[in-house]
């Protein structure tokens with residue numbers, strides 16, 4: 001799998017970077033990149049052991065084809081690039097916290113009002129007597145989103161949570 005990523009970085013990145021949208025389909029041994037009517041065909045070579053490991057992942061994750069798995073990997077890479085270069089991304093931050101923790105609810109609200117990007121929406125569910133689940137949907141620079149998440153996740157009384165960053169991959 002690492003070789004696939006390196007291949008994209010090394011051989012296709014300049015081509016891929018200019019495209020507004022990537023569609024990859026790959027019968028064994030080949031990758032096609034299309035944009036509207038543009039079709040670029042290229043091939044890759046993979047060590048047999050690596051390919052077997054990759055195919056195992058494809059099956060385990062339920063992908064219909066290697067192409068779908070590679071497409072997701074490429075999009076993941078784009079999102080990681082967007083975060084690394086501090087581009088605008090969208091993200092969801094999921095939190096589980098004890099609302100009996102003194103001042104915690106107030107701290108969570110204040111942090112959202114002070115966030116440098118946009119808080120697009122938030123949903124709150126009262127899980128049980130003590131615990132709340134909150135999902136916050138954000139838009140803003142990748143670095144700001146990570147800082148925001150780290151700040152909230154480290155607050156006393158926040159028991160668990162996760163930030164998921166994505167983008168439209170255009």
Ligand code: NI
Pocket residue numbers: 099124125126127131132133
């Ligand atoms: Ni609640």
